[in-house]
Amino acid sequence: MEQFDQSIELFIESAGWLAPVLFILLHLLRPFLFLPVIVVCIAGGVLFGFLEGALLSFFGLSLMSLVSYQLVNKFPRFRAKLSRLKDKVFRDRTLSVSQVMVLRIMPFVHFHLLSLYLMEMSKTFKEYMYYSMLGVIMPAVLYTAFGELIRELPWYMTLIMLALLIGVFQLLGRLNKSHVQPN
Template sequence: MDQFDQSLEVFIEGTGWLAPVLYILLHLFRPFLFLPVIVVCILGGVLFGFIKGAILSFIGLTLMSLVSYKLVFRFPKFKEKISKLKEKMFKDKSISVSQVMILRIMPFVHFHLLSLYLIEMTKSFKDYMYYSMLGLILPSIIYTGFGESITALPWYITSIFFVVLVAIFYIIDKYNQGQLSIKGREYD
């Protein structure tokens, strides 16, 4: 295993500036390769270490958010497919920006679906990119730094982590519904 780590380190050093560029491009081509975000971020932690891997993951995911925005507005069929997925997964449910950020942390939640939610919630491209980038900080850090640890943990600890994230998601949902009903009474 040590020999593998050393050869990997030599390979990364040998590629110089090309390795980070290829890694960022991997984030952009990830959906076509059917790779989950968590896998690519873990790879970044293994190849580049925690800090550089997290920064490169953040850059790659931010560029993917930009691509998602462009895809939604340039290709109506793409938006239609994602909208159908949205209707299927969260039928008649509004989700807040906070919940989108929690969902970004959860592995295997569709990246473009969450981007569509953000697009629909924000008023401009600038707002979309702001909230999108804000929501990508934690996944970049968690998956890169702790992703390998999380996947190495026993299944029950990983399950507990997932349950905690789901609980936070629903607590925020209840809080937002309470806020909406309070705001609704103010206008009556």
């Protein structure tokens, strides 16, 4: 294992400034390669360490939010497919920004679907990017920092963690409904 770590360090050092650029590009290519966000962020922690890996993941995920916005607005068929997926997954459910941010932390939740929710909630592109960038901080930090821990957890601890996230999601939904005033 020590030799593997040294090989990775040597590769990163020899790649120089190109390594972070390639890593950010990996975030942009991730959906086409069918890689979950968690896998790429874990790789960032392994390759670059916590601080640099989390920052690079934040930049990569923020750029992916920008790309999502462009895809949805330039390709109506893509938007229609996401809307159908939204109707299937979250049938007759309105999500708050807080709930979308919790869902961003959950592994394997469709990134572009959550971006669509944020687009529909936002009045401007600037507001969308603000919410998007705010929403990718926690996944970038958590998956980079605790990637190994999450991957190494026993199955029952993973289920407990998932149940806690679902509980927080439901609680935020109830709080959101209690704050919404009928017309």
